[in-house]
Amino acid sequence: MNRPILPPLVVNGETVPQSAIAAExxxxxxxxxKPGLAWRKAANALAIRTLLLQxxxxxxxxxxxxxxxxxxxxxxxxxxxxxLLEAAVAVDPPGEEQVRAEWARDPSRFRAPPLWEVSHILVACDPADGEAMQAARARAGELARRALADPAGFARLARETSDCGSRGAGGALGQIRPGDTVPEFEAALRQLQPGEITAEPVPTRxxxxVIRLDALAEGAILPFEAVRGKIAEAMEKAAWARAARAFLGELVAAADISGADLGAGIATETEDEPAGP
Structure with missing residues (x-):
């Protein structure tokens, strides 16, 4: 990429080579x-890395x-x-009252996995074959339009057109739990309400x-005892991330840096995560 004309990156007297910024x-x-934006982001990232290594x-x-x-x-x-971060950043694990308060704030966040009842129509193709993929996409798009125009005829359409072995059952895949299908298929399921059909075909390997969510059984709310460990782990991880950012902020405040702009905020590679099961 072309190197934009920007000032050299110097961190506490140590000059970071422009070749390193270009690679980053x-x-x-x-x-x-606008390559200058990528260059500035790279300079900021390398300024932080250089500070930590120093x-x-x-x-x-x-x-x-x-x-x-x-x-x-x-x-x-x-x-x-x-x-360095292991030596400089330490947090205490949350206490029992803190963990229970986090759970009680909204117990509905902590559920057993859902159960989906699903039907689909598959237009099979090799994703590595661009031409075949494009043709299959066009065919699947037409099938999606037909399914949306006549939802009651979905099973018949699947029996007539699907390339999946489920065609004999009208496209019915039965009951599916998280992890039972490829990620793209599951992501589409999570966006559907019972009875809905995907407006656009969903690509997978x-x-x-063309997917229809026939029924959804939400997982039951889990009792505190079942999720206490995972909530505590998530809270401790979030506290560590905050402490790591504070430590890095102290390094930045005490440093002499030119060629980077770290004033907009400091973030470490570990971000806060909400407590969850």
């Missing part, structure tokens, strides 16, 4: 024709990469930053789907 800018979106070196934090997955390890910089 590839990870930040910006409107077409603080880690000052504290003598060792580079001890952890295995993230079989055969995949942290980089030395990632390990050093993690070690199997092809295009």
């Amino acid at each position: 800018a590839q990870n930040h979106a910006a409107p077409r024709g 603080a880690a070196r000052a504290r003598g934090i060792a580079e001890t990469p952890r295995e993230l997955a079989p055969g995949r390890f942290e980089t030395a910089e990632e390990a050093r930053i993690r070690g 199997h092809g295009w789907h």
